[in-house]
Amino acid sequence: MLGKTISEKILSVKSGRDARAGDLVVCRVDCALGTDGSTPMALDYFDAMGGKRVFDPERIVFCLDHYAPAPNRATGLLHQRMRDFAAMHGIPLWEVGDGIGHQLIVESGRAQPGSLVVGADSHAVTYGALNTFGTGIGSSDLAAILMSGRIWLRVPESIKVMLTGCLAEDVYPKDIALALASELGADGASYQALEFSGPALAALDLEDRLVLSNLAVEMGAKNGIFPADDKTLAYLRDRASGPFHAVEADPDAHYVREITLDLDSLVPQLALPHQVDRVIEIRDAIGTPVQMVYLGTCTGGRVRDFHQALAVLKAGGGVAHGVQLVVTPASRSVLETLTRDGTLAEFISMGAVIVTPGCGSCCGTCGAIPGDGVNVISTANRNFKGRMGNSNAAIYLASPASCAAAAVSGKIADPREVHK
Amino acid sequence: MSALELRGCARVISGPRRGDDINTDYIITSRRKRESLDPQVLRQYLFEEIDPAFAASVAAGDIIVAGKNFGCGSAMEVAVTAVLGAGIRAVLARSFSRTYYRNAINNGLLPVICDTQGIHEGDLLVISHDAEMKVRNTTTNETLTADTLPQIMLDIFDAGGLVPYFRQHGDFRV
Ligand code: SF4
Numbered sequence: 375m376l377g378k379t380i381s382e383k384i385l386s387v388k389s390g391r392d393a394r395a396g397d398l399v400v401c402r403v404d405c406a407l408g409t410d411g412s413t414p415m416a417l418d419y420f421d422a423m424g425g426k427r428v429f430d431p432e433r434i435v436f437c438l439d440h441y442a443p444a445p446n447r448a449t450g451l452l453h454q455r456m457r458d459f460a461a462m463h464g465i466p467l468w469e470v471g472d473g474i475g476h477q478l479i480v481e482s483g484r485a486q487p488g489s490l491v492v493g494a495d496s497h498a499v500t501y502g503a504l505n506t507f508g509t510g511i512g513s514s515d516l517a518a519i520l521m522s523g524r525i526w527l528r529v530p531e532s533i534k535v536m537l538t539g540c541l542a543e544d545v546y547p548k549d550i551a552l553a554l555a556s557e558l559g560a561d562g563a564s565y566q567a568l569e570f571s572g573p574a575l576a577a578l579d580l581e582d583r584l585v586l587s588n589l590a591v592e593m594g595a596k597n598g599i600f601p602a603d604d605k606t607l608a609y610l611r612d613r614a615s616g617p618f619h620a621v622e623a624d625p626d627a628h629y630v631r632e633i634t635l636d637l638d639s640l641v642p643q644l645a646l647p648h649q650v651d652r653v654i655e656i657r658d659a660i661g662t663p664v665q666m667v668y669l670g671t672c673t674g675g676r677v678r679d680f681h682q683a684l685a686v687l688k689a690g691g692g693v694a695h696g697v698q699l700v701v702t703p704a705s706r707s708v709l710e711t712l713t714r715d716g717t718l719a720e721f722i723s724m725g726a727v728i729v730t731p732g733c734g735s736c737c738g739t740c741g742a743i744p745g746d747g748v749n750v751i752s753t754a755n756r757n758f759k760g761r762m763g764n765s766n767a768a769i770y771l772a773s774p775a776s777c778a779a780a781a782v783s784g785k786i787a788d789p790r791e792v793h794k
Numbered sequence: 795m796s797a798l799e800l801r802g803c804a805r806v807i808s809g810p811r812r813g814d815d816i817n818t819d820y821i822i823t824s825r826r827k828r829e830s831l832d833p834q835v836l837r838q839y840l841f842e843e844i845d846p847a848f849a850a851s852v853a854a855g856d857i858i859v860a861g862k863n864f865g866c867g868s869a870m871e872v873a874v875t876a877v878l879g880a881g882i883r884a885v886l887a888r889s890f891s892r893t894y895y896r897n898a899i900n901n902g903l904l905p906v907i908c909d910t911q912g913i914h915e916g917d918l919l920v921i922s923h924d925a926e927m928k929v930r931n932t933t934t935n936e937t938l939t940a941d942t943l944p945q946i947m948l949d950i951f952d953a954g955g956l957v958p959y960f961r962q963h964g965d966f967r968v
Contacts, residue, residue: 398944400966411824415831415871423960441828449828496869496893510893512871514900514956522965526946528892560815561863565892594863596892648810737824737868758819758867759810760843765823 377624379532380599381567384507384621388490395531395628404489405433406519407475411440411739412494412512414452417459419517428463429523435484436460437468437475442732444470445740473705473731476500476672480584481707483613487602487620492525497672497755499590502568503583504610505602505620510591530567530596533558534629537574539638544789546682547582548674548753548773551589552643553635556653564594566630569623574637575600580609581678588673589755592650642789645771648759656776659786664770666750667693667781668762670702670729671736674753674774677711683753683778684717690782690792692724697784699726700742702734738763751780797924800884800904802857804917804931809844813860813910817867818894820844822876824868833879836872840880854881857921859913861887865894874901884921886910886929886940899947902955908940 378386382393389399408416413436428434436456441449453470460467468478476497485491485501491508492498494516501508515525535554541547568590570583578586583600590598600606602620610618642656669675669683680701693699701721703709709731712718722728727742735741736754744750744767752762757769772780775789782792809816826839841848858877864887865873874897877885884904888911898905906921908929913919917933927940943951949967953959 398946400946400968411827411868411870415875418831419957422957424964440824446828448830494869496867510869512869512874512893512897512900514871514897518956518960518966521960524966526950526966528944560866561889561891564863564889594866594891649815737819739824739828756867758817760819760823760825763825765843 376628377626379567379627379629380505380569380601380621380623381507381530381532381597384488384490385527385529387488393529395529397529398526399529400524400526401490402524403433403492403519405435405479405484405491406516407479407493407495407498408434408436408516409440409475409495410438410449410452410456412516413456415513416494416516416520417455419514420520423517423521425517425521428465428520431464433523434520435466435468437472437478438470439474439732440737440739442470442730442740471706471730471732473708474672474675474733477675477704480504481613481705483610486610486614487606487618496591497588499595499598500584500588500672502587502590502597502599503580504606505600507597507599508587509597528565530565531630532567532569533563534632535568535570536572536632536634537570537637538572538634539574539636540577541637541640544775545640545642546773546775547578547585549640549643550635550637551586552645552653552771553640555589555592555645555651557633558593560592560649560651561594563590566595568593568595568598570598570600576603580605581676584676585673592755642773642776644776644786645757647757647768647770650756650771656772656786657788660788662786663749664751664780664784664786665696665748666698666700666744667777668700668735668750668752668754669774669777670700670704670734671754672704673755675702675704675708677708679753679774680712680717683774684720686775686778686789686792687724687781690779693726693781694784697781698742699724699781700729700735701726702729702741703731705731735762737761751777751786753777798922800857800921802855802884802919803853804859804913804915804919805848805852805856806859806913806915807841807845811861815863815866816860818865818870818873819867821865821873824870827870827872831872833875836876837879840876852880852882856882857919858882858885859910860885861910862889864890866891869893869897871897871901874898874903878903886913899951900956902951904951906940908938912936
């Protein structure tokens with residue numbers, strides 16, 4: 375019998391059977407996230423299913439992040455409904471301004487090695503950075519979990535992503551992820567797991583890994599999982615009590631495909647509108663005018679992202695006239711850190727618009743919506759037409775440093791040139 | 795699976811990539827969801843970003859036809875319920891994003907994986923499944939074989955979706 379991948383091992387434990395790629399299993403979930411984008415519908419399903427009692431409220435958490443703060447009466451009512459349900463059933467709830475659910479799942483220590491954490495939102499894949507099987511589900515699935523604590527899953531085949539070498543200056547995890555999206559395509563990993571491996575992992579900090587796991591779904595992947603190491607455990611030390619059950623792949627595990635990405639030769643990347651896998655090297659787009667620069671989201675809204683962006687902005691002398699710089703921290707804790715260390719004050723003095731921690735205008739539901747004909751460069755993970763609330767705007771995706779480089783000149787620029 | 799036959803008119807969705815990678819925001823934009831979750835409201839805005847004439851011309855029983863990776867992007871379930879709201883019972887695609895696929899099953903919308911390249915707008919299609927799933931194009935007289943659904947999905951789909959399934963069983967039956 376062949377060995378198992380990380381995903382096969384975790385789903386074996388969670389389903390209580392010998393789970394192999396292709397099997398359909400019913401698993402007990404360790405935690406499930408419901409956002410304001412998905413939970414109201416889940417509550418309708420729960421009612422329709424005849425739901426009375428929540429199976430295990432401690433394993434559920436709600437987050438008000440997609441409409442933060444509520445931009446209209448309808449969304450205000452959705453929030454109220456979630457608050458009422460959470461209070462009635464004893465479900466923890468993150469309020470408006472606490473941040474993006476995925477970031478809070480990670481910050482609160484709920485994503486642990488070897489665990490199965492799902493989110494009724496596609497970017498639940500983010501938790502894979504912590505050796506968690508994290509995957510996105512729908513509202514009906516969330517309702518079934520409220521009822522039973524369980525979910526049906528197809529055990530994915532795995533693609534092994536070998537990372538070698540190390541990143542050059544001004545090249546970032548976002549560039550790795552975009553290069554990978556370009557290589558695999560928007561459906562290159564459909565129904566499959568990405569399992570990251572290779573000598574380059576040791577140098578990637580947890581915040582870096584989160585970016586790679588987060589983007590996995592843009593290649594169609596079910597999850598994007600890392601092995602656990604000292605950095606994983608160090609991150610969890612003050613956040614969760616353990617014991618942790620780190621899971622590694624067997625040496626003879628079966629992979630449907632192996633791809634190797636050499637970080638030494640990687641240069642800054644750019645995704646062109648309106649597809650995440652339409653990726654070119656940033657130097658081939660230099661000079662494209664940009665009117666909005668967006669720093670935030672569950673991909674690029676963490677402390678180090680803002681530090682990287684600020685370093686480039688300072689080196690370049692600030693924000694160009696005619697550019698709107700939008701700063702949306704991924705969580706309150708990120709905002710607090712940026713406030714304490716002076717980063718926020720610097721952004722404000724450069725004229726940045728500061729938005730409540732949460733999803734902001736990432737999917738066009740609140741925050742700063744771009745106007746017609748506006749080119750946006752963003753640290754987000756998606757650039758579909760209309761994604762930020764206006765189908766007459768065009769969205770480019772890049773690393774925080776590359777976004778900042780564009781803010782400096784009002785044109786797409788190579789961050790490696792700004793320091794010089 | 796209980797024998798089922800669905801007949802309808804092919805509605806070929808094209809979008810920026812000739813039918814491939816139709817994401818859920820193209821099916822129904824996130825900002826519409828902000829106003830209402832009612833499928834009867836949302837159906838008016840189906841595919842508005844990529845095919846503004848679609849919503850007004852769709853008829854109950856029509857069958858959506860697309861390329862690969864249908865329903866990629868956000869996992870939002872309104873991208874399934876809005877389609878059902880328009881009276882559509884099946885979507886044919888060369889492949890689906892996994893979240894769209896499971897949301898479809900969970901709501902009783904039939905996701906059919908088959909080679910859709912030879913299907914044209916307006917073709918009359920008959921989807922049948924007894925032992926296996928087949929799509930007959932009565933306009934071109936071609937018959938396509940489609941992927942069959944695994945057992946638990948069949949059970950959920952046969953029950954009419956996850957809601958009736960749970961009303962019946964209260965939990966997953968394994
Ligand atoms: S920040 Fe954007 S991608 Fe992340 S959960 Fe919010 S809307 Fe989705």
